[in-house]
Amino acid sequence: ACGFPEAMYALNSKHPIALELGAGVGFPSIAFAKALKHHQAEMDDTINVSYQSHNSPVILATDTSNVSLSLITSNAHINGVGDMVVAFDANHSDLNSLSLLTQTVLRQSVGTNERREGFDIIFGSSLQSLFDGTSQQSAALWQSLDVLLSRENANAVVLLSHVRTRDEKINLPSTSERLFECVRRVSGDRFGMNTRDGHSSDFELVLLRRLKNDTM
Numbered sequence: 001a002c003g004f005p006e007a008m009y010a011l012n013s014k015h016p017i018a019l020e021l022g023a024g025v026g027f028p029s030i031a032f033a034k035a036l037k038h039h040q041a042e043m044d045d046t047i048n049v050s051y052q053s054h055n056s057p058v059i060l061a062t063d064t065s066n067v068s069l070s071l072i073t074s075n076a077h078i079n080g081v082g083d084m085v086v087a088f089d090a091n092h093s094d095l096n097s098l099s100l101l102t103q104t105v106l107r108q109s110v111g112t113n114e115r116r117e118g119f120d121i122i123f124g125s126s127l128q129s130l131f132d133g134t135s136q137q138s139a140a141l142w143q144s145l146d147v148l149l150s151r152e153n154a155n156a157v158v159l160l161s162h163v164r165t166r167d168e169k170i171n172l173p174s175t176s177e178r179l180f181e182c183v184r185r186v187s188g189d190r191f192g193m194n195t196r197d198g199h200s201s202d203f204e205l206v207l208l209r210r211l212k213n214d215t216m
Contacts, residue, residue: 004207006183007032008039010121010155017106019148021092021124023061026072026085028123033059033081060105060119062090093129093140098147118150125161134170137177141170146179149210157183158208170206183207 020029036058061072069087076085088105091097102118122145124130130141150156158180162170164187172178188201195202 004157004159004184004186004205006155006157006207006209007121007123007159008035010153010157017119018059018121018123019101019119020059020061021122021130021144022127023063023072023087023124024068026061026068026075026087028125029059029061029072029085030076030079030081032123033076033084034079036084037081058084059086060088060101061085062088062092062101064089064091092124092127092144095143095147098144102148117152118156119148120150120153120156121159122148122157123159127160127162131162131170135173137173137179139173142173142179145208151210154212156209158206160206160208161203162206163202164204179211180208181211183209 018029018032020026023029061076063069063072069089072085072087073082076082076087088101090101106117106119127141130139130144133139134141145158149158160170164170164185170182172180172182184207186205188203188205191201193201193203
């Protein structure tokens with residue numbers, strides 16, 4: 001409905017796992033989980049997500065606040081997706097925390113004879129600590145995504161909601177330094193959003209993925 005079908009097809013894998021950064025109360029994770037259930041109920045053969053075929057979560061909703069983690073768990077169960085959404089303590093602005101996250105969760109989600117590095121889809125909203133200085137490859141956003149996003153899944157994507165003005169606008173580094181590409185930007189105007197003073201929306205959704213030559 002948001003115009004990002006890639007977010008569904010990125011999960012077309014044997015052990016689908018999505019990751020929400022700075023999840024708060026877990027709304028995006030819960031909405032995504034419900035969408036997956038809806039597609040599975042419709043028997044959509046093009047989206048092969050068998051979330052009940054393994055013991056790992058489909059969606060990992062991360063935050064550092066104990067209150068948020070409790071709310072995520074409670075809200076997921078209230079909305080009937082407690083089997084799909086799992087709250088996890090992780091700091092999206094700390095590379096060590098993110099590395100530990102991938103090692104801990106992904107190793108537990110696959111069989112002993114398999115190896116998995118990175119998540120199929122990453123999403124988050126208003127992650128100000130990651131959106132500074134994105135025109136440089138050394139920016140926290142690109143460093144974090146390089147640790148988190150799957151290299152095995154060529155369809156793996158990142159979906160971010162952010163303010164498209166001032167320092168929080170996501171700008172890609174120069175071509176020579178770039179590890180990720182912008183697939184699409186969608187303005188909040190599309191969804192009837194406005195600023196508090198009634199002007200056009202200052203939010204946008206950005207879909208990113210690894211450059212094709214960086215997927216191997």
